Amino acid sequence: MDKDTDRKRRPPSSKAPARGETRDRLMQIGMEIVSERGFSATGIELVLKHAEVPKGSFYYYFKSKDDFGLAVIDSYAEYFAHRLQRIFQNASLTPMEQLSAFIDGGAAGLRKFEFRRGCLVGTMGQELSILSEEIRHRLETVIQQWEVCVEHCLRAALDRGQVRPTLEPATASRYFWIGWEGAILRAKLSQSIEPIEVFRSQFFEFLGCTPPTGN
Amino acid sequence: MDKDTDRKRRPPSSKAPARGETRDRLMQIGMEIVSERGFSATGIELVLKHAEVPKGSFYYYFKSKDDFGLAVIDSYAEYFAHRLQRIFQNASLTPMEQLSAFIDGGAAGLRKFEFRRGCLVGTMGQELSILSEEIRHRLETVIQQWEVCVEHCLRAALDRGQVRPTLEPATASRYFWIGWEGAILRAKLSQSIEPIEVFRSQFFEFLGCTPPTGN
Numbered sequence: 001m002d003k004d005t006d007r008k009r010r011p012p013s014s015k016a017p018a019r020g021e022t023r024d025r026l027m028q029i030g031m032e033i034v035s036e037r038g039f040s041a042t043g044i045e046l047v048l049k050h051a052e053v054p055k056g057s058f059y060y061y062f063k064s065k066d067d068f069g070l071a072v073i074d075s076y077a078e079y080f081a082h083r084l085q086r087i088f089q090n091a092s093l094t095p096m097e098q099l100s101a102f103i104d105g106g107a108a109g110l111r112k113f114e115f116r117r118g119c120l121v122g123t124m125g126q127e128l129s130i131l132s133e134e135i136r137h138r139l140e141t142v143i144q145q146w147e148v149c150v151e152h153c154l155r156a157a158l159d160r161g162q163v164r165p166t167l168e169p170a171t172a173s174r175y176f177w178i179g180w181e182g183a184i185l186r187a188k189l190s191q192s193i194e195p196i197e198v199f200r201s202q203f204f205e206f207l208g209c210t211p212p213t214g215n
Numbered sequence: 216m217d218k219d220t221d222r223k224r225r226p227p228s229s230k231a232p233a234r235g236e237t238r239d240r241l242m243q244i245g246m247e248i249v250s251e252r253g254f255s256a257t258g259i260e261l262v263l264k265h266a267e268v269p270k271g272s273f274y275y276y277f278k279s280k281d282d283f284g285l286a287v288i289d290s291y292a293e294y295f296a297h298r299l300q301r302i303f304q305n306a307s308l309t310p311m312e313q314l315s316a317f318i319d320g321g322a323a324g325l326r327k328f329e330f331r332r333g334c335l336v337g338t339m340g341q342e343l344s345i346l347s348e349e350i351r352h353r354l355e356t357v358i359q360q361w362e363v364c365v366e367h368c369l370r371a372a373l374d375r376g377q378v379r380p381t382l383e384p385a386t387a388s389r390y391f392w393i394g395w396e397g398a399i400l401r402a403k404l405s406q407s408i409e410p411i412e413v414f415r416s417q418f419f420e421f422l423g424c425t426p427p428t429g430n
Contacts (some may be wrong), residue, residue: 036344040256116344125404126341129251129331140404166420175394175417178410182397189340189355195393202390205381206421 023061025051030072031079035117039069039124039131066132069124073135076120077142084149095157097212099150099176100200106184107196115191122181147173157207164208172207179203238276240266245287246294250332254284254339254346281347284339288350291335292357299364310372312427314365314391315415321399322411330406337396362388372422379423387422394418 029051033042044065048055062068083105088098109117121139128136151173157163179199186195204211244266248257259280263270277283298320303313324332336354343351366388372378394414401410419426 038253038255038342038345040253041342041345118341122400123341125400126333126338127253127256128403130253130256136404136406143401143404171413171417174410174413178397178401178414179390179394180397181400182393182395185337185340185396185400186358186393188343189351189358191351195389198386198389199393202386202421206417 022051022053022057026053026058026061026068027072027075030068031076031120032117034069034072035076035120035123036113038127039072039135040127044068066135069131069135070138073120073124073138073142077145080142081145084146088149088153094162094212095153095160096162096204096207096209098153100204100212103180103196103200106180107187107193110184110187110196111193115188118184118188119181122184125181143177147177150176154207157209162209167207175206176203237266237268237272241268241273241276241283242287242290245283246291246335247332249284249287250291250335250338251328253342254287254350255342259283281350284346284350285353288335288339288353288357292360295357296360299361303364303368309377309427310368310375311377311419311422311424313368314372315419315427318411318415321395322402322408325399325402325411326408330403333399333403334396337399340396358392362392365391369422372424377424382422390421391418 026047029047030042033047033050044055044058047068048058058068062071084102087093087102087105090098090101093101121143124131124135124139128139147170151169154163154167154169154172154176158165158167158169183195183199187193189195200211241262244262245257248262248265259270259273262283263273273283277286299317302308302317302320305313305316308316336358339346339350339354343354362385366384369378369382369384369387369391373380373382373384398410398414402408404410415426
């Protein structure tokens with residue numbers, strides 16, 4: 001084993017938190033910073049500083065910044081899958097209430113972080129020309145999973161006659177995510193929730209139904 | 216006058232191209248690079264190298280990188296205003312043909328630059344949390360001008376009875392730009408024109424008409 005590999009692969013010191021804990025913290029901080037700044041403007045030093053993790057530990061877990069980026073995407077995908085599952089598998093809501101609840105959640109997140117944090121996939125998507133092909137492919141796969149989820153929701157609404165009968169769930173779901181990423185971008189730009197509400201009202205108009213009213 | 220100001224304000228050497236020419240070249244290269252890489256990942260050195268302009272000239276024209284960024288946004292806004300004018304004031308096209316021609320133009324641009332260059336406003340919009348308030352405000356103003364343009368187009372279509380009578384042109388125009396920025400992002404992500412075509416078919420469905428067929 002050469003020196004460099006040895007340095008990179010040395011386990012964190014005994015004083016450091018358990019392996020999983022440190023990695024989890026790097027992922028959490030990574031998601032937060034990349035969602036705000038984008039990937040190319042996220043320095044490893046900044047992540048380490050915020051996570052209070054020494055540099056050696058970083059290279060114990062990740063081969064490179066790109067390797068870290070892929071892990072951040074995977075963590076975000078996992079977090080987002082839980083969020084989607086919680087909403088879209090909530091049988092006490094109608095499909096259209098589920099969709100509206102998802103939009104509510106996005107709006108709440110934007111407000112909570114004062115419009116600084118958007119969608120990690122959208123933010124990294126804008127940087128593609130300077131990111132690796134592997135990262136591009138991973139981002140595309142993640143958003144395709146989200147599309148399947150909303151497609152099921154729209155199909156359920158169609159089966160129940162709650163949207164116009166001409167709606168094509170698969171295409172409409174793609175259209176939903178196209179608009180959703182655009183709405184988040186615009187909300188950040190105007191520092192306001194209003195673009196999200198424009199998106200909600202017009203997308204429901206497109207579906208041929210009125211947005212369900214919240215409680 | 217102190218030394219630093221003197222250095223910054225020294226006019227370009229007599230061998231350099233005329234003032235306007237150098238500035239124009241910096242703007243052109245700036246738009247190209249920022250559209251691809253985003254603003255924060257665009258180093259001044261890279262712009263100077265591509266434009267073949269010495270550093271001294273840069274500081275003759277711009278006080279700072281932010282000042283350069285604002286000028287790049289203004290140049291892009293001017294270029295885009297011409298593009299919109301050319302399409303939306305083309306009296307030989309119906310309003311819906313104009314809208315579809317705009318979409319065609321965007322798709323052609325994406326293809327031409329192999330999905331590396333998107334919309335400069337959308338790209339910079341994703342970086343907002345690390346850009347200045349002045350830049351944010353400028354980007355927001357630009358997109359509001361674009362909204363007015365499409366609003367007029369949709370109102371003309373409404374007056375001619377070419378879209379559903381319940382359409383609200385101002386809100387629908389905001390919705391158009393939300394979706395358009397999202398569609399460009401997604402096209403870059405999937406390296407394909409297909410998201411643009413999904414956007415076109417579904418937005419026209421939303422308008423209550425079919426997309427005009429090209430020649």
